[in-house]
Amino acid sequence: MSPTTLDFSLIDTAVGPLSLLAGADGGVRAAGFTTDPAELLPLIHPELRGPVRQRADLGVLTAAVRSYLAGELTAIDDLPVDQRGGAFVSTAWSVLRDVKPGDPVTYTGFAALAGRPRAVRAAAGACASNAVALIVPCHRVLRSDGTLGGYRWGLPVKKWLLQHERQVTDRGR
Template sequence: MLKYRTLDTQAGPLTVVVTGTGAVRAAGFTADVADLTDLIHPSLREPLEPNDDVGPVTDHVRSYFDGDRSALEAVVVEQHNGGEYMRHAWQVMREIKPGAPVTYSEFARLSGRPAAIRAAASACARNAVAPFTPCHRVLRLDGSLGGYRWGLSVKRFLLDHEAALA
């Protein structure tokens, strides 16, 4: 059974879906858990129940928004929505430091495939556990925001929040 909770944050409502062990399977800036269910790989889908106790995720989210830029790094995530490259790219994405965004080209290089810019962008688009896997830290070559499933205003807020704490 998966548990979910919607947390109020300065960037808007953040709903998290967690396993019984506390790993985040889906997360996003929405108050509607239905927006997240399709993001969970079919092999990882289980019945959902609302629950105020989603483990230490709540404290990590609060710490992040209170100014601890590295608080989200401690959250365990569990997503499976792609092949070997996609899983590797998500791990690399988790290593992008707050306040130090990279371009899609740089992200592709860091992921080991410098020419695979579209694949790198796809890893961002298919990320099911934002902001714990911080796809918001990947920008266009000209420094503009590009896209973000949860809206460009949320992406801008997160980047500004992290830059202000640098």
């Protein structure tokens, strides 16, 4: 069986371009703040990789991300995601999607939400191995002292995303 072609598109953001890679079924397989899809391919499970073709727009995916950037923070919540990991990592990724914008959690709190309160390092590892930045919002996890910690796409991007979400949620209160 030949690999599925992945559709690739760039979306301009205030902190640089966001790349999306999606399968034929529309599930996002990778997303990151880079212009180079080759930088995203190694993040995708080997069984989900394939040749890449560029598209100007990915329809519903592009529209949802643009809505998020315009202040509709829940627009990305139901986007389909296709990434694979072990049992804990998959659970952790699912839990990340429930962390609300403007209400980040600590790695300790994230580990507890994922069902393993003592597995703080494993929770951090789930964030580090997340291929679908923004849509699986690992940027919403902070160190226990409230500092940013790490982020594959750089701390300025993480800081901007958190500020964007905080500003939008503060306006809505």
